[in-house]
Amino acid sequence: xxxxxxxxxxxxxxxxxxxxxxxxxxxxxxxxxxxxxxxxxxxxxxxxxxxxxxxxxxxxxxxxxxxxxxxxxxxxxxxxxxxxxxxxxxxxxxxxxxxxxxxxxxxxxxxxxxxxxxxxxxxxxxxxxxxxxxxxxxxxxxxxxxxxxxxxxxxxxxxxxxxxxxxxxxxxxxxxxxxxxxxxxxxxxxxxxxxxxxxxxxxxxxxxxxxxxxxxxxxxxxxxxxxxxxxxxxxxxxxxxxxxxxxxxxxxxxxxxxxxxxxxxxxxxxxxxxxxxxxxxxxxxxxxxxxxxxxxxxxxxxxxxxxxxxxxxxxxxxxxxxxxxxxxxxxxxxxxxxxxxxxxxxxxxxxxxxxxxxxxxxxxxxxxxxxxxxxxxxxxxxxxxxxxxxxxxxxxxx
Amino acid sequence: xxxxxxxxxxxxxxxxxxxxxxxxxxxxxxxxxxxxxxxxxxxxxxxxxxxxxxxxxxxxxxxxxxxxxxxxxxxxxxxxxxxxxxxxxxxxxxxxxxxxxxxxxxxxxxxxxxxxxxxxxxxxxxxxxxxxxxxxxxxxxxxxxxxxxxxxxxxxxxxxxxxxxxxxxxxxxxxxxxxxxxxxxxxxxxxxxxxxxxxxxxxxxxxxxxxxxxxxxxxxxxxxxxxxxxxxxxxxxxxxxxxxxxxxxxxxxxxxxxxxxxxxxxxxxxxxxxxxxxxxxxxxxxxxxxxxxxxxxxxxxxxxxxxxxxxxxxxxxxxxxxxxxxxxxxxxxxxxxxxxxxxxxxxxxxxxxxxxxxxxxxxxxxxxxxxxxxxxxxx
Numbered sequence: 001x002x003x004x005x006x007x008x009x010x011x012x013x014x015x016x017x018x019x020x021x022x023x024x025x026x027x028x029x030x031x032x033x034x035x036x037x038x039x040x041x042x043x044x045x046x047x048x049x050x051x052x053x054x055x056x057x058x059x060x061x062x063x064x065x066x067x068x069x070x071x072x073x074x075x076x077x078x079x080x081x082x083x084x085x086x087x088x089x090x091x092x093x094x095x096x097x098x099x100x101x102x103x104x105x106x107x108x109x110x111x112x113x114x115x116x117x118x119x120x121x122x123x124x125x126x127x128x129x130x131x132x133x134x135x136x137x138x139x140x141x142x143x144x145x146x147x148x149x150x151x152x153x154x155x156x157x158x159x160x161x162x163x164x165x166x167x168x169x170x171x172x173x174x175x176x177x178x179x180x181x182x183x184x185x186x187x188x189x190x191x192x193x194x195x196x197x198x199x200x201x202x203x204x205x206x207x208x209x210x211x212x213x214x215x216x217x218x219x220x221x222x223x224x225x226x227x228x229x230x231x232x233x234x235x236x237x238x239x240x241x242x243x244x245x246x247x248x249x250x251x252x253x254x255x256x257x258x259x260x261x262x263x264x265x266x267x268x269x270x271x272x273x274x275x276x277x278x279x280x281x282x283x284x285x286x287x288x289x290x291x292x293x294x295x296x297x298x299x300x301x302x303x304x305x306x307x308x309x310x311x312x313x314x315x316x317x318x319x320x321x322x323x324x325x326x327x328x329x330x331x332x333x334x335x336x337x338x339x340x341x342x343x344x345x346x347x348x349x350x351x352x353x354x355x356x357x358x359x360x361x362x363x364x365x366x367x368x369x370x371x372x373x374x375x376x377x378x379x380x381x382x383x384x385x386x387x388x389x390x391x392x393x394x395x396x397x398x
Numbered sequence: 399x400x401x402x403x404x405x406x407x408x409x410x411x412x413x414x415x416x417x418x419x420x421x422x423x424x425x426x427x428x429x430x431x432x433x434x435x436x437x438x439x440x441x442x443x444x445x446x447x448x449x450x451x452x453x454x455x456x457x458x459x460x461x462x463x464x465x466x467x468x469x470x471x472x473x474x475x476x477x478x479x480x481x482x483x484x485x486x487x488x489x490x491x492x493x494x495x496x497x498x499x500x501x502x503x504x505x506x507x508x509x510x511x512x513x514x515x516x517x518x519x520x521x522x523x524x525x526x527x528x529x530x531x532x533x534x535x536x537x538x539x540x541x542x543x544x545x546x547x548x549x550x551x552x553x554x555x556x557x558x559x560x561x562x563x564x565x566x567x568x569x570x571x572x573x574x575x576x577x578x579x580x581x582x583x584x585x586x587x588x589x590x591x592x593x594x595x596x597x598x599x600x601x602x603x604x605x606x607x608x609x610x611x612x613x614x615x616x617x618x619x620x621x622x623x624x625x626x627x628x629x630x631x632x633x634x635x636x637x638x639x640x641x642x643x644x645x646x647x648x649x650x651x652x653x654x655x656x657x658x659x660x661x662x663x664x665x666x667x668x669x670x671x672x673x674x675x676x677x678x679x680x681x682x683x684x685x686x687x688x689x690x691x692x693x694x695x696x697x698x699x700x701x702x703x704x705x706x707x708x709x710x711x712x713x714x715x716x717x718x719x720x721x722x723x724x725x726x727x728x729x730x731x732x733x734x735x736x737x738x739x740x741x742x743x744x745x746x747x748x749x750x751x752x753x754x755x756x757x758x759x760x761x762x763x764x765x766x767x768x769x770x771x772x773x774x775x776x777x
Contacts, residue, residue, distance in 0.1 A: 001467045001701050002400045009399075076399055269777065283777045286769075292777055293768035297695075297716045304401070304694035311401040325687045382676070388686055389679035393659045396674040 003307075005080070013080045019057055020088040025050070028091050039092055040213060040366070044170055047094035051125040054093075060123040061099070068107060069120025075313045079306075086259035089266070093256075097167065098122035098129035100256065102175050104248040106194075109233035109241050118173070118194065130171035132162040132195065132219060133242065140383045142177070143186045143239060147221065149178035149193065151228075156180070156193070158201075158224040164377070168204045168217040171197045175245060176226075177238050190238035194230040201225075211369045246379065247323060257330040258306050261299050264334065264367070268295070268341055271360070275344040282344055291340050298333045302326065321391040324384040331374045331381055338364070338371040401697065407471050414475035417448065422479045424746045430482045431602035431749075435560050437483030446515020451489055455497060459509035465704040466638065470645040470697060477649030480749045482603035484518045486646070487556035490639040492519020495565040499582050499622040499631035508563060508584075518560055522552035522609045523567040523632060530762050532576040532629050537611065539568035539581060546570070546583065546621065548591075548614040554760075558594045558607035562587050566611065567632055570625050577629040582622040589614055601756035603749060637714045638703055640761040644696040644717045647725040647757050651689045654732040654750050658682060661736055672735075681731050688724035695720050712774045719767035722758040729754040 005013060025046075039047055054060050062078045064070020071077075084090075093099055103119045110118070121127040138145040147160025158178055168174070174195040181189030197204075201224040206214035233241035272292060275282040282288045306326060341364045342349040353362035375381045389395045403411070421441055422430075430436050445451060454469055455461025476485065493512045496504055496519065511517035527534050537550030548568055558564055564585045571579035585592060591614035597606050623631065659682055662673030672678045695717045702713040729751040733740040740747045758764070 001403065001697060003698075003701060004705075005399070079399075272777075283772075289772040289777055290765065290768050293719070293771040293775075296771055296775055297719050297768070300698075300716055301691045301695045301720055304698045305691050307399065308401045308690075308694055308697075311399070314400075315402070325683075325690060328683075329687055329691070382680070385680040385683035386676065388683035389673070389676075393679075393682055393686060395659065395662055395679050395682060396671050398674045398676060398679075 009076060009080060012077055013084060016059065016081055016084040017088075019059070020084060020090055023053060023057070024088055024090055028089075039094065041215060043091075044094060047091055048125050048128075050091045051094050055124045060093075061103070061119070064103065064107060064119060064123070068115050069123050075310050079310055082256065082259045086262040089263050092260070094167075095122055095125050095128050096256065097131050097175075098127070098173075101131060101245045101248055102129045102173070102194075105175070105192075105241060105245040106232060108244055109192075113229070114194070114232065127172040128167060128170050129173045129175065130165050130168040130197070130219075131245075132165060132174040132176040134164050135161060136163050140380055142242075143190065145177055145179060145190065147176075147178045148182070149180050149191060149226065151180075154228050156191075156226045156228065156231075158193070158195070158221040158226055160221050162219040162221075163207070164216050165204075165219045166216045166377075168197070168219050169206055169214075173197060174219070175232075175242075177242050180238075181236050184236065187239045189236055190242070191235055192232045192238035192241040193226050194232055195224070195226055196230075199224050199226070209370075210372070211366055213366075247321075257326070257334075258299070258303050261302060261330060261334055261337070264337055265295055265299050268292070268337055268344075271341060271364070272344055277344075288340075288344070291336075291343075295333060295337055295340070298329070302329055302333065305329070321387050324379070324387045324392075327378060328381055328384045328388075334374055335371050338368040342368055401694075403467070403471060407468055410468065411471045411475060413448070414450075414472050415478070417444075418475055418479035418481060422481050424480075424749070427480055427482060427603060427749065434596055434605070435483070436557070436603065436605050437560070442483065442515055445485065446513075451485070451493075451515045452513025454489065455493065455509050455513050459505060460513035461509065466641055466700040467697070467704055469642055470700040473642045473645035474649030474652070474693075477646030477753070478653045480603050480650060480746075480753055482605075484520070484557035484560055484605075486639075486642070487520040487561065488512060488518045490642045491521035491556060491635070492561060492563060492565050494638060495519075495521050495582065495632070495635045496584070496622070498635050499565075499628060500584070501623065503619070504584060504622060511562075517562040518557065519563045519565065520555060520557050520561040521565045521567075521635065522555040522558065523636075524552065524554045526551060526553050528553070530766060532580060535567050535569055535576075535580050537566070537568045539570045539583065539616075541570065541625075542615075545615060545617045546581075548583065548585075548611045548616065550611055552609040552611070555594075555607045555609050557605050558609050559596045559605065564592075564609065565622070566609075567628060573626070579626050580628040580632065581625045582628040582632060583616055583620045584622060585611075585614065585616065585620065589616070591615070599756065601752035603753060604756050636761055637711055640714050640718050641696065641699045641703055643757055643760060644692070644699065644721040647721045647754065648689070648692045648696050650750050650753055651685075651692060651721075651725045651728040654728050654747065655682070655685045655689050657747070658685065658732045658735050665737075678735055681735060685728045685731050688728050692717075692721045692724045712771060715762075715767040715770040715774065718762060719764040719771060722764040722767070725754040726758055 061070035062073045063075055066072040103122050106114055106118050133142055135145050149156040149158045174197055176193040176195040177190055179189050180191040201222040203220040205218045207216050207218055208214050272282045277285040345359045348359050351358040352365045390397055421444060449462050450472055452461035453464050457463045496508050512519055525534055539546045539548045566583045566585050568581055569579055570581040573579050591612045593610040595608045597608060599606050662678050663671055665672050699713040699717040702710040733747050733751060739745055
């Protein structure tokens with residue numbers, strides 16, 4: 001057991017640290033200070049530029065092979081990078097679905113041509129990706145999905161609908177799961193396609209969330225043509241490919257979420273120091289101290305459990321179902337954090353953007369509301385518990 | 399970075415697992431906990447022969463010279479088997495206090511005997527006030543004729559009734575802060591004026607005593623280190639013992655999880671295994687998260703102790719706060735998911751449930767450690 005960095009890792013850390021210090025936009029850290037940790041549509045353009053800057057500096061795709069636009073480094077460097085991003089409260093990566101899910105899956109399952117075509121443009125943010133999994137009638141029971149892809153000549157024709165599709169209105173590509181063999185067992189007739197969002201017949205309709213923002217969408221497919229060459233991982237093999245994506249997603253979450261939780265926690269502590277309770281700073285209140293300390297502990301525990309997973313990866317093991325535990329834990333911690341932010345504001349928590357009385361311009365109200373999605377997106381907490389129960393603990397299926 | 403155990407540590411784990419499976423199965427635990435000593439001379443000898451009583455003591459004093467990351471492995475296995483007896487008090491309390499605070503002569507006199515299993519030790523620091531901080535130490539040690547006279551009562555002293563020597567924390571003076579003026583003394587068994595009373599405990603595998611000191615006269619050689627500066631080493635001992643306790647708790651929680659999952663796979667209700675119901679499955683998933691997180695933070699704290707990093711005390715308090723809550727939750731859920739059988743004396747779950755509760759309040763509960771975390775991170 002050893003948490004110390006090697007001299008090479010130390011110099012990498014210093015390189016990241018000084019680059020961030022030099023390049024971090026000043027006004028961004030002011031916005032992050034108050035803990036709003038999910039990018040809102042109004043900052044997409046800014047984030048596109050920021051990711052490009054990170055890419056040009058060589059800080060995107062650290063663990064991806066050099067041949068496909070990455071740096072060919074280990075998860076250790078990735079962890080160091082993420083930690084520095086948290087400490088500097090740097091902006092999040094806009095193309096996160098590409099970096100966290102689509103890219104690793106293409107690198108794992110793609111043809112040489114696909115691997116040369118797609119990953120590099122994900123890193124540079126030239127092409128944004130969204131995820132076409134959920135449908136109006138298929139959420140947690142994803143394998144029941146109904147969107148069809150039928151073979152016509154050398155391409156497939158897609159018809160159907162996806163929903164809760166984050167960032168689809170900005171996306172150039174979609175990871176699409178569609179049914180290619182309706183007669184087969186429900187897990188066996190699904191194929192994973194790389195779908196060009198600019199194809200004729202793709203219709204994106206923004207969906208307003210309870211936050212008031214339209215961060216996600218409905219996506220309709222009306223006879224959309226997809227070339228056969230855009231199948232990833234083989235015909236009718238989409239379930240296995242899609243599940244790999246999800247494992248990478250939860251792994252990426254392990255890194256990314258820990259960073260976001262730390263940034264949000266620092267914002268919360270700052271808020272607590274500025275808030276008053278019974279005429280004194282809220283941080284002097286025994287109950288508030290207990291709650292803050294518990295969040296602090298949970299954030300560090302989360303980091304340690306993540307570091308244990310990284311140790312396994314460094315030894316060459318693949319990300320496994322354990323990643324579900326990390327997702328679950330983050331969700332619970334982050335929602336509790338946002339609740340505490342409301343509690344600290346007391347009656348002021350009722351005031352939102354636009355009021356001169358609103359705390360920190362009303363940003364907490366947004367992040368509080370947004371946090372309700374955490375336990376639904378990327379697999380509900382209930383599904384994560386099924387995965388842990390069945391695939392980690394070996395309990396029988398219901 | 400490497401957040402895993404090496405081959406020797408894995409070997410220690412499998413050796414210890416086999417040892418306690420053979421030598422300290424639950425029927426043995428039950429026999430031991432019924433007796434006043436919680437241990438047989440035979441089992442104690444076997445434990446010592448493994449070298450474990452000397453695991454953390456230096457080679458020169460007959461130990462193995464290993465660290466807390468190594469110790470954590472052994473403690474997890476001991477917690478898994480709910481091993482009763484004076485191992486914890488001898489090694490992690492009395493022995494460690496002598497290692498941290500003793501003079502060369504005191505170390506030479508006691509550590510080889512502790513390492514070989516020929517002597518048992520413990521630490522008496524808490525008092526009826528149940529205060530964990532330095533302020534709680536009020537037992538008076540008055541300087542007299544080159545020696546000291548001790549008067550007062552110590553409580554919650556582990557295994558004092560079987561200890562050959564007790565390290566007693568006393569007040570020899572006062573200063574600007576409660577940390578000043580605390581001294582540690584070595585008080586051998588049978589010292590005139592010292593009385594030891596075994597107390598009935600909820601967790602019968604852990605023996606606690608009251609130690610009364612009435613006009614106990616000690617020579618200068620009983621003083622450990624400098625008079626008045628005992629708090630610093632004492633705090634180091636308590637932090638380290640806390641990490642060892644957390645590891646023991648992790649091992650117990652892991653075992654409860656395993657018992658519960660096995661039961662949920664075979665126990666049928668409404669025609670299918672109860673583990674197939676989400677009401678059971680989801681609770682088991684929560685237990686797994688508690689167990690894995692407990693291990694993560696405990697391993698980190700153990701590493702922090704070995705490396706002596708500045709954030710060591712913070713790591714200890716984060717671990718104890720987390721693990722105290724987690725083990726209690728896991729042990730409670732274990733009983734719940736077993737149903738009626740889990741509430742019987744016959745089933746082993748109560749041994750873990752009681753150990754969880756006792757451990758929760760040993761060296762500070764979650765609330766106490768959360769406040770310490772708040773202070774250490776400058777809230």
